Amino acid sequence: MTSLFGIVDCNNFYASCERVFDPSLEGKPIVVLSNNDGCIIARSNEAKALGLQMGQPLFEARELIEQNQVQVFSSNYELYGDMSSRVVETLTRFSPNVEVYSIDESFLDLGDFYRTDLNAYAREIRDTVGQWLGLPVAVGVAPTKTLAKIANRISKKPEKADGVLVLTDGRHIEAALRRTEAGDVWGIGRRYAKKLAGYGVHTAWDLRNVTDAFAKKHLTVVGLRTVRELRGEACIELETVPPAKQNICTSRSFGTAITEVDGIAEALTTHVIRCATKLRRQKSKAGAMTVFAMTSRFAQEGEVYSNCRTVTFDTPTDSEPELIRHALKALREIYRPGFRYRKTGLLLLDLVPADSVQLSLLDTVDREKHAQLMQTLDGLRERFGHGTVKYATQGTEEKWKNKQEKLSPCYTTRLEDLIRAK
DNA sequence: TCTGGGGTCCTAGGACCC
DNA sequence: TCTGGGGTCCTAGGACCC
Numbered sequence: 153m154t155s156l157f158g159i160v161d162c163n164n165f166y167a168s169c170e171r172v173f174d175p176s177l178e179g180k181p182i183v184v185l186s187n188n189d190g191c192i193i194a195r196s197n198e199a200k201a202l203g204l205q206m207g208q209p210l211f212e213a214r215e216l217i218e219q220n221q222v223q224v225f226s227s228n229y230e231l232y233g234d235m236s237s238r239v240v241e242t243l244t245r246f247s248p249n250v251e252v253y254s255i256d257e258s259f260l261d262l263g264d265f266y267r268t269d270l271n272a273y274a275r276e277i278r279d280t281v282g283q284w285l286g287l288p289v290a291v292g293v294a295p296t297k298t299l300a301k302i303a304n305r306i307s308k309k310p311e312k313a314d315g316v317l318v319l320t321d322g323r324h325i326e327a328a329l330r331r332t333e334a335g336d337v338w339g340i341g342r343r344y345a346k347k348l349a350g351y352g353v354h355t356a357w358d359l360r361n362v363t364d365a366f367a368k369k370h371l372t373v374v375g376l377r378t379v380r381e382l383r384g385e386a387c388i389e390l391e392t393v394p395p396a397k398q399n400i401c402t403s404r405s406f407g408t409a410i411t412e413v414d415g416i417a418e419a420l421t422t423h424v425i426r427c428a429t430k431l432r433r434q435k436s437k438a439g440a441m442t443v444f445a446m447t448s449r450f451a452q453e454g455e456v457y458s459n460c461r462t463v464t465f466d467t468p469t470d471s472e473p474e475l476i477r478h479a480l481k482a483l484r485e486i487y488r489p490g491f492r493y494r495k496t497g498l499l500l501l502d503l504v505p506a507d508s509v510q511l512s513l514l515d516t517v518d519r520e521k522h523a524q525l526m527q528t529l530d531g532l533r534e535r536f537g538h539g540t541v542k543y544a545t546q547g548t549e550e551k552w553k554n555k556q557e558k559l560s561p562c563y564t565t566r567l568e569d570l571i572r573a574k
Numbered sequence: 575t576c577t578g579g580g581g582t583c584c585t586a587g588g589a590c591c592c
Numbered sequence: 593t594c595t596g597g598g599g600t601c602c603t604a605g606g607a608c609c610c
Binding site: 187211212372398399400448497555 | 576
């Protein structure tokens with residue numbers, strides 16, 4: 153049986169989301185900034201054409217932005233997340249099996265659709281999302297996920313630009329691989345691209361034609377899978393149920409530098425709560441935690457400091473009071489006065505299913521009581537919002553908070569932000 | 575002065591055991 | 593000059609993705 157995959161990818165997703173609710177932005181250059189309004193992380197086509205780069209620091213791009221009246225937005229994940237789930241909802245009408253790959257990309261299993269007019273079907277997907285949500289998408293279809301990604305990529309090229317490409321014919325696949333650089337193949341990053349170039353492997357077609365032994369030696373078994381996928385052999389399956397995460401991490405840069413341990417503790421406490429909430433949502437408990445704090449990577453020599461501490465728990469836990477206590481203790485151990493801290497955060501590790509936790513006889517924590525408290529807090533936050541209930545160590549000033557000076561309204565998730573029609 | 579955040583998988587090498 | 597051999601577990605580091 154031959155496999156067939158579709159990938160649907162929202163073009164310039166964050167920028168396009170901003171545009172949906174403000175049509176006056178149509179045709180104008182837009183950029184969306186990273187968490188701390190630090191870097192450019194999304195650009196409309198017009199912004200790309202101006203030469204604004206992905207990951208470029210805002211201060212570097214300021215002149216170009218002002219000269220061209222580029223519209224600038226802080227990232228609004230509440231809005232993008234909600235728009236993303238609406239896209240996925242729409243896609244489930246086109247295939248019974250959808251894998252949500254990232255906030256703006258989904259794979260579709262089209263295994264049973266070989267007999268239909270695939271081009272027409274792909275166009276219908278594109279047009280439906282466009283009509284229902286106002287978001288431009290590109291659709292690639294091919295026998296493997298890696299080839300589908302290539303089809304998707306080419307479908308967005310200016311000379312094609314209609315956002316649909318089906319690659320099922322061998323000659324079309326060869327032509328597509330010949331015009332794709334090896335470094336643009338899904339799974340081949342900058343390091344591997346450079347390494348491959350040293351061996352004369354420049355295009356996806358070259359890569360398709362290396363021996364298995366070469367692929368395994370230089371790119372590990374992961375790269376070998378990529379090579380096989382380029383040959384049309386499906387090695388990467390559709391994952392319709394996301395596997396439980398093995399680590400959960402929450403960290404943020406501060407809006408301004410912090411020197412005192414208490415200020416860092418306020419931020420860390422808030423991160424612990426976010427992280428523990430994610431943990432409980434996937435019904436896991438953590439057996440260990442790593443806490444870290446650091447100055448800017450770009451600080452002058454002698455002013456750079458970064459440290460972490462890992463704590464192992466006797467009994468895996470998802471309780472906030474317990475996690476906060478451990479986190480703050482670890483923070484005080486790694487804190488060194490005299491540095492300008494820019495970032496703190498934590499990782500929860502050794503995750504196990506919540507219902508499989510072995511209780512220890514020597515346990516001093518009343519786990520039943522903690523579980524009830526967490527359930528109550530989760531319920532309150534769900535109904536009234538994240539900041540409803542706070543711990544004392546979170547403080548009230550939130551001096552560490554991100555800059556988010558250009559935040560757009562949460563059009564789809566907050567009643568008070570609902571768009572108004574005149 | 576200003577520089578994102580959150581993940582995965584694989585491999586090599588050391589520690590330890592019999 | 594020779595200096596056992598093989599297995600397991602853990603960790604750090606390197607690669608990748610969005």
